[in-house]
Amino acid sequence: MLNFELTREYIDNLTELIEAKNESAISELMEELHPADIAEIYEELSLDEAKFIYFMMDDDTAADVLTELEENDRKKFLDSLPSDVIAKRFIDNMDSDDAADVLGELDDERQQEVLSHIDDVSTAGDIADLLAYDEDTAGGLMAKELIKVKENWGVPTCLRSMRRQAEEIDEVYYVYVVDSDGILKGTLSLKKMLLSASDVLVKDIYNSDVISVKVDVDAEDVSNIMDKYDLVALPVTDSIGRLVGRITIDDVVDVIREEAEKDYQLASGIVEDVEASDSVWQHTRARIPWLLIGMAGGILASWVAFGHLDLIDKFPIVSFFMPLIAAMGGNVGMQSSAIVVQSLASGAVDLETNWLKLLKELGLALLNASILSTLIFAYSYLFNDEMALTITLGISMFSVVFFASLFGTFVPLLLNKLKIDPAVATGPFITTVNDIMGMFLYLSIGNEVFKMLA
Amino acid sequence: MLNFELTREYIDNLTELIEAKNESAISELMEELHPADIAEIYEELSLDEAKFIYFMMDDDTAADVLTELEENDRKKFLDSLPSDVIAKRFIDNMDSDDAADVLGELDDERQQEVLSHIDDVSTAGDIADLLAYDEDTAGGLMAKELIKVKENWGVPTCLRSMRRQAEEIDEVYYVYVVDSDGILKGTLSLKKMLLSASDVLVKDIYNSDVISVKVDVDAEDVSNIMDKYDLVALPVTDSIGRLVGRITIDDVVDVIREEAEKDYQLASGIVEDVEASDSVWQHTRARIPWLLIGMAGGILASWVAFGHLDLIDKFPIVSFFMPLIAAMGGNVGMQSSAIVVQSLASGAVDLETNWLKLLKELGLALLNASILSTLIFAYSYLFNDEMALTITLGISMFSVVFFASLFGTFVPLLLNKLKIDPAVATGPFITTVNDIMGMFLYLSIGNEVFKMLA
Structure with a gap:
């Protein structure tokens, strides 16, 4: 069998056949499809259309398809069915781990109702046992069948x-x-x-x-x-x-993929697990928190600038480089923390102590800071007439890159020590703190340098 | 067997035994260890210490350990051995896919030398066949044994x-x-x-x-x-x-993990695949390119500000919010692109056309832009006396968030269409473009508003 490719034409064809209640043509069209493919088709159908197809499938296939559905769609589907149908047609035909996962998504009362309709006591007992485990543990991942x-x-x-x-x-x-x-x-x-x-x-x-x-x-x-x-x-x-x-292993592949995606999303400032296909409202809820933190950070940065009003008033050109310095702090911090978060998440054994890691990051910080501050110094020396600005840019670029590297390394290590998932720190927290700290360093250094030279 | 936990004491103990050439004590210490654990131990030893242990192991274990080593360490180890030892002691005892992976890391001449020392023609032939495939294809992942x-x-x-x-x-x-x-x-x-x-x-x-x-x-x-x-x-x-x-599946788990890590690293502005344990120089090479792009972006942003010198000169307070606006553009673009990149990478079938995705992102952009611009307007109205600034902030926040959302969605989709990995766009490109565009929108809008009102 070749890999099935879902197309718009296929769905249009299928919905027409469903409307005509042409069961034999539908069976022919869907024959030999893998439950994972049928689940993909289901996501494109209305609830009534999907139900029509569901009750044409044999019990094993129907149960497999239910397992493969996305959580939201499964919930909608199950909510529309009586408990005894769920028990006899679906749960009874699933592996115990899948059955527990599906039941775990229902509320407690409904769980009990469904379990009471399962005839085989040992099957019901196995599922009840599994429901007791936290889903993020070995107990929550395992199946009783062996x-x-x-x-x-x-x-x-x-x-x-x-x-x-x-x-x-x-x-x-x-x-x-x-x-x-x-x-x-x-x-x-x-x-x-x-x-x-x-x-x-x-x-x-x-x-x-x-x-x-x-x-x-x-x-x-x-x-x-x-x-x-x-x-x-x-x-x-x-x-x-x-x-x-x-x-x-198939259950664990999902864990690996989800963990990696979650870390990436958190680093990008997305606080809830969302899929591209989720609603506009779900996406807003996932994205707004970090944007608010970022905005608060930007407002704080404007206060820092306000504290140096004299300098900016006299030398407006100083302000032109504020976005550059703030952005570099954010960028450097993001890089450092990403490396630490990934190395912690992979669980790679590593006898380098935290102090050794910080020491290495110190070397890296010094190297990057030297390269970048030399470049900005050279640029400013060639294109700006104001020597005080050139010196300020050189010194503050060095300080910001140096500080942001160490901060980006230290914070995830600290959170890990405190048993907090370090991934939460990469996006929002480190970038924002480094933005503000960058502004502060740049303007404070500028204040001193201009006082001396200009 | 319990999960082996590598400690500093274990390594210290082992290196002492190696120095004393106490083979029986070493065998006892390392008995029953899994090749993956031995590989971890190896990473903590010097080349000579590791070689000592290697030649005490039976052929199968030695071959398995070699497969489990990190690429750099394996290369160092193999470079120090003659071709016939590599062939007879390692390659001949590996599965064909592992043998091809290991040989693929050597240069062409060495590959031929090693293959010529493998006695069984069909084994050598299998490996030579596998070496012909690109390592990022099914042929590069497969083994001949079945x-x-x-x-x-x-x-x-x-x-x-x-x-x-x-x-x-x-x-x-x-x-x-x-x-x-x-x-x-x-x-x-x-x-x-x-x-x-x-x-x-x-x-x-x-x-x-x-x-x-x-x-x-x-x-x-x-x-x-x-x-x-x-x-x-x-x-x-x-x-x-x-x-x-x-x-x-075990080979594919590595692919899944590496792909997810690569996308995350690219989004964090790290352009080469690095591990926490790599050298300071490797880390610098991986991190500097994006930092340079970010710096170039920041310099461009300073030009944009220079073009609005009059406005900033007259109203320095306008400059205080430049970092905020630039950062918001970057943040919003990062979020939008992360969602698109993940959805493209997961290969989830999705009948939403690109136009539909853009339309949805349009709704999301409008919603986020409205919320954030209302908040900054309210903040500025309460705490700043300058009405022109308040209006500028409100309008430009709306424009920047709106523009950055669409840009962050459109660019990865476009790259994907052009068969370029969209992950390369998330970090460097989108953040930098949005930073500059943010500054440009903010200052242009400010120019007009202040001309009218102040």
Whole structure:
């Protein structure tokens, strides 16, 4: 199957067929589509059109499509359905982790209602268990479905049990080995199963070097571990080491992408997670806070200028370079903080202490500050007649770049130490503080230099 | 095994043992460590210390550790070794994709030398094939190792062949089905193998709904496809559909992380891919270009101010708000472009046309511009006596926010249309242009308003 390409013509064609209630033509048109593609189609349809298609799909596909939908659309869809339909047609056909994610989006009362309509008590119990975990932890990412065998089983017992367990699972990556108390001992790779003779015991062939996490480990740490060790699935244990679930790589890919996008958005001054397709109102709510902070910063900067009214009044040319100095402070701070935030987020082990990092940034700051202040000094010397201005620009460019580098490095490290996500600091806070500090340094230095020379 | 935590004490202890050449104590200390952990340890050692440890490791582990090293460290290490050692001890023990990646970092002559020392012609041939692909394509990501069966085989033939093939592969996720010409027909899931009887033919049980990519597909598209369809492995075909390799999710996780980090760094004005641990000189080279562009922008802005010398000379207070207006242009442009860049990078299908996106951004621009200009107008009305300034601030804030929003949306869309990576535009270009445009709008509007009112 080739990768499906959604077009406007396809949607127009589909909506016409829905209006004509031509079920057989619709089935033909949508045959062989992947649930992820159907979810994309759904996003382009009205609620009624989507419902029409939904109730033509088999249960498994319908459940998969629901999982793939964007949260807003899923919520709209579920709100329009009775609890027993949600339970029987959707939740009952999902993996436990997806079921818990979907249910977690409903309010508590509705969750209970839906769960009460699930006939199989163990399925309902699994979902209820998962709902108890924070969604940003290993417990919130894991699914209950996994294949486990006991260490003292022989391979034939093992294979029989695996066949039975495999019926309920989409894909099998690892077979987990536990002892009689359910404590995780290791893994049995499927390759080993293919290659080994039938008369050996599990305990003789399993691999005890298994990497696992406890249920309360942070989602970002989970993604760093799976990335570092190139894992496709990661077993999750409770506090005494009993195997309670497994996390698969596809869930972690979403975590990695979202974390990276979030850091980028925060650095760009966007405080809520928004998609291009969200409403104008959602975008405004996400963008306005930083713009207000930036505006407050600009107003503060105007006060700083007001404090140096005499200088600007006598030498208006001093004011021409205020935007340059303020912007350079912001730019330099942004660069320094981006590097620190990324290095903290990647979880890369790094024995450089914070002091060493600051020392290195100090070297970098001195180098950049020297280059930039020399250039602005040379420019001003050639094109401005006012020597006091040239000296002021040179000294203050050096000070601003130097200060902004160190500040941009120090603040994220400090926030990290205080257990605050350092990404919140990169955009708004550092740029604004550096803008103001830049104005202050420039005008104070100018005041002294002009007093002496002009 | 618990997650290994690298400490300064561990390294100190290890270097002492290396100095004492105490091999048995070192083996004990490093026993059961994952190659990814050993790679982290290596980064903290000198070249000679690292070599000492390297030649104590078994061939498979040594090869895995080499793959996990950072590029710079790997290069230093390989440069110090003769070609036959690289071939026999490292390349020969790697998966073909890792071998090609490592060899691709050496110069052409060295590549040929190393390849000539690999005894198995088919292994050397596989690597040479992979070296021919651009590293940012499906061909550059794929490995040659995979398990394939013919569609007209019976299950017993199949199992025999799979056992033989599986010996050379770390993990088996899918078994691929091909016809007698080697054309990819579908997959046989391992779960199906566990569940099916032994007298059926492959063609009766395989799944023909297989998603595949051609060798020349862009790496970013590969990662979007694997993410969207939640795939653990993706088969790669040549131009006529013959199966030539497979891409595994762990390689794609790296692509996703790197793409997201690159966009973030570009937006922060960092033009080369740098890590916190890189040298001061590498960081300077990555950061200086944007700082120079920003400085040029600031100088241009000072010219704009110089063109309005009369106004600033008569009313110095006008200059106090120049940094505010310039900064707001930069901030708004940064936000708008970040959203567009992310939405383009995620490859999310989106039937909103570019015109529709611009229209939506128009609404957003109008809303933000109204809110911010009202606020600055109110502030200035309350705290400044000069009515002409208050009106100038209100009108120019509206114009700047409005212009910067549209510009920040339009430029990335245009670049994308021209097949240029829109991420290059977010930081440097848009912020600088908006800074200058902001100054120009503010001072031009001020000129007119003050002429009329003051």
